[in-house]
Amino acid sequence: MHAWPASEVPALPGKGRDLRIHDTATGGLVTLDPGPVARIYVCGITPYDATHMGHAATYNAFDLVQRVWLDTKRQVHYVQNVTDVDDPLLERANRDGKDWVELAEGETALFREDMTALRLLPPQHYIGAVEAIPGIVPLVERLRELGAAYDLEGDVYFSVESDSHFGEVSGLDAAAMKLLSAERGGDPERPGKKNPLDPMLWMAAREGEPSWDGGSLGRGRPGWHIECVAIALDHLGMGFDVQGGGSDLAFPHHEMGASHAQALTGEYPFAKAYVHAGMVGLDGAKMSKSKGNLVFVSKLRRAGVDPAAIRLALLAHHYRADWEWTDGVLEEAVERLGRWRAAVSRPDGPPAEALVEEVREALANDLDAPAALAAVDRWAARQAAEGGTDEGAPGVVSRTVDALLGVAL
Incomplete structure (x- = not known):
């Protein structure tokens, strides 16, 4: 599966700062110090509907992570999956009378x-769950051999008790886990499971649903968590730098994935930091496909909204915050984009070297994009009020905003 074209990232003078970011597993800030190549895995979409603002906010956050790393002169090895077979996709295809593959x-x-x-x-590796199945089957078989998995009426389940570190990603107690498991695709009430929290690794073929040859597992399809584990281990290996996604993935998805990988390899940890973006709401509720309360990126684009303004609307909120999408949020972003473009369109301006360092410091401090925007706002306001004589300043500002915030002025 192919990703999308990469925009050029301008090189800035000097060198960026190492990233301090909030790690869900420890509950505090950690300073990431990758080697020459930083490794990141971000969980991708289940493609049964278009990209909404919640998706965009999450992927924008991890785009900032990459940009901070690139500014430290590191390479970035970024992997993202697509859950291109799953119950919600099959249900939507059935509802709409569409072929699930086509959808x-x-x-x-x-x-x-x-x-x-x-x-x-874009990620260097953009992998669909379906294309990963040949690599998933041996992992499930290996977990069964290790005694970390068991059969139940043709399905194969992972035993969470096989990983001594289970629970350390989310930090939740068993009761909270059980509630979230029921809400987020698990089946804690199924009779015969060793532990209500045990997740499915391989679902035996169901009538009318797609299935694949699973070798000794029989025909079926993989569970959600093992898909990402197989892709991450194949392309990044254990102990990669950041496992990322929305905050709703901390449990069960990232918790279960970490345990799968740790049971498979006997190594710890699966990822050095678990980083989670907040939820975007609309009309008082989390924006989600199941609720249908969505604002789509594609619809805004078709309405003529500049994508740079959409991105500024996302950047105006700290990535870990839960926030509400409103018309006012977008209007403010459109106005900001206009002010910034007017400021850099002049032939000279106030010195901008300090601005570069302010933006770097803001982003290195747990991706504080609102602080970075405020720094650019101050420069633009000074430009509007008094101008300046530095002929290179507007270009420096434009390249900084492009390189570190991904916004083309």
């Missing part, structure tokens, strides 16, 4: 268009 391909193509328009840097 997944169409929505994935639209997602690529949205990511390109927003100038989000």
Whole structure:
């Protein structure tokens, strides 16, 4: 599966700062110090509907992570998956009378268009769950051999008790886990499971649903968590730098994935930091496909909204915050974009070297994009009020905003 085109990232003078970021597993800030190549895995979409603002906010956050790393002169090895077979996709295809493959391909193509328009840097490896199945089957078989998995009426489940570190990603107690498991695709009430929290690794073929040859597992399809584990281990290995996604993935998805990988390899940890973006709401509720309370990137683009303004609307909120999308949020972003473009369009301006360092420091401090925007606002206001004599300043500001915030002025 192919990703989307990469926009050029301007090189800035000097060198950026190492990233301090909030790690869900420890509950505090950690300073990431990758080697020459920083490794990041971000969980991708289930393509049964178009890209909404919640998606865009999450992927914008991890785009900032990449840009901070690139500014430290590191390379970035970024992997993202597509859950192109799953119950919600099959249910939507059945509801709409569409072929599930056609639905997944169409929505994935639209997602690529949205990511390109927003100038989000693409992953080096963009892998669909279906294409990963040949690598998933041996992992499930290995877990069964290790005694970390068991059969139940043809399905295969992972035993959470096989990983001594289970629970350390989310920090939740068993009761909270059980509630979230029921809400987020698990089946804690199924009779015969060793532990209500045990997640499915391999679902035996169901009538009318797609299935694949699973070798000794029989025909079926993989569970959600093992898909990402197989892709991450294949392309990044254990102990990669950041596992990322929305805050609703901390449990069960990232918790279960970490335990799968740790049980498979006997190594710890799966990822050095678990980083989670907040939820975007609309009309008082989390924006989600199941609720249908969505603002789509593609719809805004078709209405003539500049993608740079959409990106500024996302950047105006700290990535870990839960926030509400409103018309006012977008209007403020459009106005900010106009002010910034007017400021850099002049032939000279106030010195900008300090601005570069302010933006770097803001982003290195747990991706504080609102503080970075405020720094650019101050420069633009000074430009409007008094101008300046530095002929290179507008270009420096424009390149800084492009390189570190992904916004083309």
